[in-house]
Amino acid sequence: MxxxxxxxxxxxxxxxxxxxxxxxxxxxxxxxxxxxxxxxxxxxxxxxxxxxxxxxxxxxxxxxxxxxxxxxxxxxxxxxxxxxxxxxxxxxxxxxxxxxxxxxxxxxxxxxxxxxxxxxxxxxxxxxxxxLEALRARLSTLTPRQRQVFELVVRGKTNKHAARELGCTERTIKAHRQEIMKKMKVRTLPELVTIAERLDVSGPRNVPPRDD
Structure with a gap:
């Protein structure tokens, strides 16, 4: 039509x-x-x-x-x-x-x-x-802690710096990153950064209570 x-x-x-x-x-x-x-x-x-x-x-x-x-x-x-x-x-x-x-x-x-x-x-x-709606839907599946890790990662923070800022271990950050990549359906960091830019995601916001 x-x-x-x-x-x-x-x-x-x-x-x-x-x-x-x-x-x-x-x-x-x-x-x-x-x-x-x-x-x-x-x-x-x-x-x-x-x-x-x-x-x-x-x-x-x-x-x-x-x-x-x-x-x-x-x-x-x-x-x-x-x-x-x-x-x-x-x-x-x-x-x-x-x-x-x-x-x-x-x-x-x-x-x-x-x-x-x-x-x-x-x-x-x-x-x-x-x-964009599909990307927003994926973003909404992140837990509060995963959202914080996502925002730190796309700003260029290393696992070590993210762990220090969130008060947890590097191993925990790595686990979160793997789950974030899975939920956002990407394989590389540049892909994740591109999604953040498209969704105009800035961060981090106030760090939520620990749920690690």
Whole structure:
């Protein structure tokens, strides 16, 4: 399935024309006469797609909708489509993360290329989020002490230094490291460091009571 295109425009005839064009191209299309309606319906972030958004809308404007979706953590790419060329608005929208900014009238080929690119980016974002969720799930399986060892190790502490800081033996640290590598599903220290960077793990936090 090519994906879902969420069309937000207050012009009914435009929505109908765009829907026909995109459905012929194989897309599923959901239309909204206002930005508020899209906010109320909450598009499925897990379904591959993008948002085709007018700038000037009654009530909540296109840029305002973009801001609110960003605050909600939305990763659906946004393509702005407007009949009014406004450099300031264009620059602000692109800096805020818009995928593209098209000026009406736009050719079918240009529009379809922009949508294809946006949906491909959405695929990448969803894949990345899925990977991060899997890594967070692995991290959550560490015990409080293992988490402390993990944080010390990825900061470059040796077994000796980690043992001294946590008040235990080097042998205990080695045992923890082996279990951490197993739970995090990695074989090397560089892999563990990479995971820590991706999860933005910093440490150590306050050392918990000994459970060695």
């Amino acid at each position: 090519p994906g879902i295109v969420h069309v937000v425009d207050d012009d009914a005839s435009f929505r109908t024309a765009i829907q026909r064009l995109l459905e012929v191209a194989g897309y599923r299309v959901i239309t909204y006469p206002s930005a508020q309606q899209l906010l109320n319906q909450r598009p499925d972030e897990n379904a591959r797609g993008c948002i085709l958004l007018d700038v000037r809308l009654p009530g909540v404007s296109g840029p305002e909708l973009q801001r609110r979706l960003t605050e909600r953590g939305s990763i659906l790419p946004i393509i702005f489509l407007t009949g009014y060329q406004d450099i300031t608005t264009t620059v602000k929208a692109m800096k805020a993360g818009a995928d593209n900014f098209l000026i009406k009238p736009v050719s079918a080929d240009e529009l379809l290329r922009a949508i294809g690119t946006a949906i491909a980016r959405h695929d990448s974002e969803r894949a990345l989020n899925s990977e």
